[in-house]
Amino acid sequence: MWEECLSEILRHLEGTYPQEGCGVILRAGLEGPWRVQPLPNAYDRHHAADPVRFPRTSRTAYLFEPRDWLALLKEADARGESVECVFHSHVNGIADFSTEDRAQALASGQPLLPGVSYLVVAVVAGRASEARLFRWVEGEFRDRPVTFLP
Numbered sequence: 595m596w597e598e599c600l601s602e603i604l605r606h607l608e609g610t611y612p613q614e615g616c617g618v619i620l621r622a623g624l625e626g627p628w629r630v631q632p633l634p635n636a637y638d639r640h641h642a643a644d645p646v647r648f649p650r651t652s653r654t655a656y657l658f659e660p661r662d663w664l665a666l667l668k669e670a671d672a673r674g675e676s677v678e679c680v681f682h683s684h685v686n687g688i689a690d691f692s693t694e695d696r697a698q699a700l701a702s703g704q705p706l707l708p709g710v711s712y713l714v715v716a717v718v719a720g721r722a723s724e725a726r727l728f729r730w731v732e733g734e735f736r737d738r739p740v741t742f743l744p
Contacts, residue, residue, distance in 0.1 A: 599630045600742055604715065604722045606632040607683040611720045613638075613652035619679040619713075620670050629675065631666060633658050655694065656682045679727075681713040689716040689726040691735055705730045713740065 599619055607615040617632035636659035641648040648657070670677065680699075684690070691699075691714055699706060712728040712735070725740035 597740070599628050600725075600740070602630045603681055603713070604725075604742065606630070607681070607715050607717050608720055608722055610635065610683065611717050612685055614654070614656040614683050614685055615717075616656040616658065616680070616682040618666070618677050619681065620673075620675040621678045622673060622675045626674070628678070633662055633666070636662075650694075653685050677707065677710055679711045679713050680707070681715065683715045683717045683722075686718050687716055689714045689724045691726070691728045691737065695728075696735060699735070 603617070603619075606617060609615070614635055614637075615632065616635050617630060620629045620631060621627070622629075635652045635656045637648060637650065637652045637655045637657040639659075640657055641651055648655075667677075682695075684692070691712060695712065695714065699712060708730070713725060714728065715725040716723045722742065725742060726737045727740050728735045728737045730736075
């Protein structure tokens, strides 16, 4: 299962502290291996260019660089992989799917990435403290805790 990837995800998210880290988990087919792909958080670059449209910073928001995201999707397609999960951290906060997270994951009340789950990891003082997995079920995001040893 994708939980095998959790230690790699936690290392990445702790390593990006005090900024939010982000990335995706990919899978080759229905039974193939899982792959973690960290992505740079491009929010600060976009904030610097347009602080009105991007009013936050990478300490409180994440954004995949569109070119990196497109390149990853093309590479995944060529490898027969699909995006299974988007992950990111909340710095010195809780592992909740925030109002902003929900807004970024939906368009007209429907998931932008159908079938994709969202893993949110709280990173407090540089250490992962809790994680929750959010999935779209019957018209809403529902969550469950993800167990790991901090």
